[in-house]
Amino acid sequence: MNSVSSQDNTQVDINAQVHFIEEQSDQYNERFVFSYTITIENRSAETLQLLARSWLITDANGNKVSVEGDGVVGQKPVIAAGQSYQYxxxxxxKTPLGTMEGFYTLQDLNGKEHKVQIPVFRLAVPNILN
Structure with missing residues (x-):
């Protein structure tokens, strides 16, 4: 498990926890599967809605994949002040080690958009770095 946190000037905390899914992975076919759980905590005084995500996924060979889209896991959650959302x-x-990073686009009730940075976090097979 890997955990990372970030706080943006919009007073939103992002926490990521990563798990390697060995039973779905196949090292001989360069397939390493990871799940990640993101907690978004709205520490501001305003209600925010998550509109979009943008990810940059990099493997240990330097291959980069960009993923952009509306919301997260098919939802555009509304996160009230002092509340959190987790998915x-x-x-x-293709490698046993990689990274993810990016940003979320959130919007307040006045229609102002905020980009909240998601700090880089590691995708790593357990004990790969020992």
Whole structure:
């Protein structure tokens, strides 16, 4: 498990926890499957809606994949002040080590958009770095 947190000037905390899914992975076919659980905590005084996500996924060979889309896991959650939202998704890379990073686009009730940085976090097979 890997955990990382970030706080943006919009007072939103992002926390990521990563798990390697060994039973769905196949090292001989360069398939390494990871799940990640993201918690988005709205520490601001305003209600925010998550409109979009943008990811940059990089494997250990330097191959990069960009993923952009509306919302997360088919939802555009509204996160009230002082509340949090959590979801789990996954990523498949060709190496036992990689990274993910990106940003969320959130909108307040006045229609102002905020880009909240998601700090880089590691996708790693357990004990790969020992």
């Amino acid at each position: 789990t998704s996954g990523s498949i890379i």
